Amino acid sequence: MSAGLASPADPALAQEIVPPAAQRQRMPPGVVVATVAGNALEFYDFVTYAFFAVYIGQAFFPSATPMGSLLLSVAAFGVGFFARPVGGVLIGAFADRHGRRSAMLLTITLITLGTLGLAATPSYASIGVAAPIIVVLCRLVQGFALGGEVGPATAFLIEAAPEGRRGLYASWQLASQGAASAVAGLVGVAMYGSLTPEAMASWGWRVPFLVGLLLVPLALYLRRRMPETLQATALRAPGSGSALLGQHRRLLVLAFLLVLGGTVSSYVVNYMTTYAITTLKMSPGVALVAAIVGGSVTLCCALLGGWLSDRFGRRPTMLWPRILAAIVTVPAFLLLVARPSAGMLLAVSGLLAALTAISGAACFAALPELLPGRVRATGISIAYALGVTLFGGTTQLLVTWLIAATGNAAAPAWYVAGTSIVTIAAMLALPESRGRLLED
DSSP, X not given: OOTTOOOOSSGGGSSOBOOOGGGOOOOOHHHHHHHHHHHHHHHHHHHHHHHTHHHHHHHXXXXXXXXXXXXXXXXXXXXXXXXXXXXXXXXXXXXXXXXXXXXXXXXXXXXXXXXXXXXXXXXXXXXXXXXXXXXXXXXXXXXXXXXXXXXXXXXXXXXXXXXXOHHHHHXXXXXXXXXXXXHHHHHHHHHHHHSOHHHIIIIITHHHHHHHGGGHHHHHHHHHTOOBOSOHHHHHOOSOHHHHHHHTHHHHHHHHHHHHHHHHHHXXXXXXXXXXXXXXXXXXXXXXXXXXXXXXXXXXXXXXXXXXXXXXXXXXXXXXXXXXXXXXXXXXXXXXXXXXXXXXXXHHHHHHHHHHHHHHHHHHHHHHHTSOGGGHHHHXXXXXXXXXXXXXXXXXXHHHHHHHXXXXXXXXXXXXXXXXXXXXXXXXXXXXXXXXXXXX
């Protein structure tokens, strides 16, 4: 602990507290892995669930028709989105009062329980109606945990980063999503290529979820050894967190609008697997490769966006890619619809993923820099959880409906363009935060 820093109110924080920015050294890579592990695991689970939704529906949601079973499976997955705002408020407030490390230990434990429960629950044929009830409860636990995961993890990365590298460190939050998506795609390709449909329906769909859990022991070990970044001065500061959040309500509204554009774009990228199969009539193998490409591009371009935001500022880095996304997404989709091919699908998926990742990485740095430490985790959690719940949870359903209602296969692109315009307005209203001294 630095010499001039008083002991925090919570004894759990007294073990080790990261010093002010001027005294920080480079964070060990293991700490970065531990910080983003929960978000990566949940995103891996999301993509994996989408890949195997048909088999999950057959196992837990028997119906008179295959489509009815699939719809029930997708609905059960969507339930998790509605628990996110609750988790964002409660776990975010916990992180701002008791520390980032304690909150992240709680969320990784809950995410693990939810994922393990989903993978290990017996089928409807074995235990009857208890099976779908358990699955829905697991989704609620996962949603609650992820709603509270992003805020504390992002706050930690910003607070622990060396001077001049906060953008790069914060970008790992988004880069981890790309890595998880790419790994999920690779596992999906391996499973579909090595197992028969009968084996997949019987037990094969459970394997990818168990594979994701291999990260948990390492994440728990590393998170227990993490330093604490919530400074004691923030804990001792007078006034309630809710009152302080109220003083920053304009910033929270802008943050929500920033999340809007990035979330819709991200979930349209994720939707490209289904879009390729159902609308473009491509093979599942090609569609899964699109997921791998989208995830890999997100991983690389998120880190690029973080580096660019440290060099040129948060606002230009988040703004220009979002403007390009608003301009080029519709022509790109029209070209894909006119000339559907594997190469064109990968090019469009990669382009949208790249623009979304570069812009999103700068957003992940800007928002926590503009909030005081006492409400940093809570504010990020609320903006992110609400944005993902209202728009991430509905994007795939909405674009599917738009395609059916309009007969226009390029309808997803118009949704991306429209929401991007709203987000661009919010970006223009957001102050520059690069180099800003973090407020306790």
